[in-house]
Amino acid sequence: MAPRLGKVTVLSALDDAHLADVTTSEASLRRFLHGLPGVDEVGAEARAAGLSTRSIKTTAKQFAIDLAISMIDLTTLEGQDTPGKVRALCAKALRPDPTDRDVPRVAAVCVYPDLVGVAAEALAGSGVKVASVATGFPSGRTSLAVKEADTREAVAAGADEVDMVIDRGAFLAGHYRQVFDEIATVKQAAGAAHLKVILETGELATYDNVRRASWLAMLAGADFVKTSTGKVSPAATLPVTLVMLEAVRDFRDASGRQVGVKPAGGIRTSKDAIKYLVVVNETAGEDWLDPDWFRIGASSLLNDLLMQRQKLATGRYAGPDYFTLD
Numbered sequence: 001m002a003p004r005l006g007k008v009t010v011l012s013a014l015d016d017a018h019l020a021d022v023t024t025s026e027a028s029l030r031r032f033l034h035g036l037p038g039v040d041e042v043g044a045e046a047r048a049a050g051l052s053t054r055s056i057k058t059t060a061k062q063f064a065i066d067l068a069i070s071m072i073d074l075t076t077l078e079g080q081d082t083p084g085k086v087r088a089l090c091a092k093a094l095r096p097d098p099t100d101r102d103v104p105r106v107a108a109v110c111v112y113p114d115l116v117g118v119a120a121e122a123l124a125g126s127g128v129k130v131a132s133v134a135t136g137f138p139s140g141r142t143s144l145a146v147k148e149a150d151t152r153e154a155v156a157a158g159a160d161e162v163d164m165v166i167d168r169g170a171f172l173a174g175h176y177r178q179v180f181d182e183i184a185t186v187k188q189a190a191g192a193a194h195l196k197v198i199l200e201t202g203e204l205a206t207y208d209n210v211r212r213a214s215w216l217a218m219l220a221g222a223d224f225v226k227t228s229t230g231k232v233s234p235a236a237t238l239p240v241t242l243v244m245l246e247a248v249r250d251f252r253d254a255s256g257r258q259v260g261v262k263p264a265g266g267i268r269t270s271k272d273a274i275k276y277l278v279v280v281n282e283t284a285g286e287d288w289l290d291p292d293w294f295r296i297g298a299s300s301l302l303n304d305l306l307m308q309r310q311k312l313a314t315g316r317y318a319g320p321d322y323f324t325l326d
């Protein structure tokens with residue numbers, strides 16, 4: 001059973017009347033965010049390490065591999081991306097292994113805004129979502145007007161999901177109201193598209209900040225909280241993801257609204273992906289073990305999952321050359 005760190009404090013702070021109060025001013029947001037219980041650093045790391053040693057046997061492993069595939073936001077975020085590369089990635093998203101129709105599709109393809117149209121056309125009607133980074137990804141150092149325009153353009157071109165970055169400088173300077181307003185503005189600009197808020201946890205310095213940034217994003221309307229851009233090291237880690245999972249769990253208890261979690265950056269092996277699924281199950285619980293509520297942002301994880309899947313089915317590895325490039 002996961003320790004319910006500070007649940008009582010959070011619940012009592014967030015009854016309905018209070019929820020509105022919390023977000024009205026810089027001072028009330030600060031009071032609330034700094035009133036959240038501190039993260040036990042040693043405890044969070046020990047718990048993540050303990051969960052990552054769980055061994056998953058054959059049938060459960062097969063299930064976990066397919067679940068992980070179905071949760072991938074298959075990502076390309078390179079300066080040299082081309083429409084051809086995005087089309088190839090979309091083909092892979094739709095049919096990860098052309099020789100095996102039982103392999104599930106991934107959840108989404110994640111691209112820069114200028115390539116959303118290409119992805120939307122390639123994925124039309126398939127159920128695989130188009131996700132786009134926006135708001136001056138990866139640094140977020142543009143004006144709010146530009147961030148809004150970036151978001152609107154991505155959605156107009158066909159993005160189902162928007163992955164925005166927060167202004168880490170403003171957050172670290174304690175300008176919580178500014179960060180809140182930015183997220184709320186981008187949420188409005190995104191319209192019906194789901195909003196994933198990237199905290200860039202590698203720049204937030206402490207687990208307490210990760211907890212505060214998660215709550216700030218959720219209070220401002222985030223549909224998902226996401227660890228990283230993949231451009232900063234460290235990117236996703238198990239303890240950081242565990243802290244974010246505790247936050248979404250406690251936020252649902254307090255507000256009744258469920259928010260998803262997306263670790264992203266540096267997740268490349270089946271072993272790692274399965275560790276994340278164990279942490280989800282043991283921290284937030286089964287309700288989050290679904291692509292609607294948990295995603296893995298990755299550019300080069302899918303092939304390893306396919307190789308391990310084939311190894312389980314046939315007893316031997318096909319080798320990386322067997323599959324198309326991630």
Ligand SMILES: O=C[C@H](O)COP(=O)(O)O
Nearest residue numbers: 230264265266297298299
């Ligand atoms: O959002 C996803 C990340 O940018 C992917 O990072 P990665 O290339 O380390 O898998």
